[in-house]
Amino acid sequence: MMNNLFSIFDPSTNLFNLPINWISTLLWITFIPYSFWFIPNRQFMLWNLISFKLHNEFKTLLGINKFKGSTFIFISLFFFILFNNFLGLFPYIFTSTCHLTISLSLSLTLWLSFMIYGWLNNTQHMFIHMIPQGTPTILMPFMVLIETISNIIRPGTLAVRLTANMIAGHLLLTLLSSTGNSLSSYLLIILIISQILLLTLESAVTIIQSYVISILSTLYSSEVN
Template identity: 65%
Template sequence: MMTNLFSVFDPTSSIMSFSMNWISTVMGIMMMPMMFWIIPTRIMIMWNKIVNTLHNEFKTLLGTSGKNGSTFMFIAVFSTIMFNNFMGLFPYIFTSSSHLAFTLTLALPLWISFMLYGWINHTQHMFAHLVPQGTPPVLMPFMVCIETISNMIRPGTLAVRLAANMIAGHLLMTLLGNTGPSVTYSIMTLLIITQILLLTLESAVAIIQSYVFAVLSTLYSSEVN
């Protein structure tokens, strides 16, 4: 019996005290060996179009000062998050992207590397970012504090946004699913239709949240150039 509603997100299956649920994070390596495909399939062509679209969009966001090839780092982040979000929609597969251990592991190194690069190479530019243009002299100390705090909480907001959105949908589906054995057949039909609609919504959320994470990371990196 489930004692805690959030226990559905806990890694419980283990072998020799090693949690096996986190294997779903790297399961794509075993499931999608695309580099061994000789003839391009429709899925491969569709994925190449998605990657090219993301590359052009991230290149526009980074601007002319962005380094060549830096867009592929954000495309890789997008692909990793989207794959893990979709893996969590399958029954009995652990949703690693609903845990802060996963999301912070992605957000913190990106933010720290952006900050280090900016403060070491463009120190004056980073100081200028702390005071927006046109700020009255009286408000400058307050603006510096506000901008510093907003910079400091960026990795937290990235991580919490992704984890909270994945947890919210899964919790709603779990709550509705637990009411199944205690309802009549007419309500059960309505419940199944609602679950299918929720699953469709979660599929959209899986793509949107990975896209939002990648776009915000790209915007944060464009500010330090």
């Protein structure tokens, strides 16, 4: 049972003897609406509405020192995580965001780019940011140490947050569904209703987690300017 339970997160599991699990990471491309029609469909209008709302919010968070077009990096990150999380809820589709390979690659790449740019171009601002205003002189070395540690673990916390939330929901759904064979009719109805409610909750978690990751990445980037 344990082998079957955790095999849904195993990237080496084959389908028809073909190791194509990681290809599910690219399935989100098929959800991008086409934009060359004269009359846009509802999917394209919804896509534009979400992108416009996110653009305004990220633009506010980045402040006046932002680069033009920098918000589209975080909008793309939001949609990438959203569709990969959402596709993982379908049966027999590999959930790539349950692995630190994907989540840590995204967070570490963004964090490193922010840090390299900040320390090379805004060195004084980066040093000032380590010591909050009004800190006593005797506590300054400790504040620098604490801020340095909290800054270093940021990509790890982003990756673990996304991975843990995705794994927890999938494991709970799998564990509950594995008990269906031994239940009576009344309990089976209750199990089905609870599974539907959990699936609804997981659908909300997919949106919330993609939004949280993109918002935190935006806040981290705004600190280097």
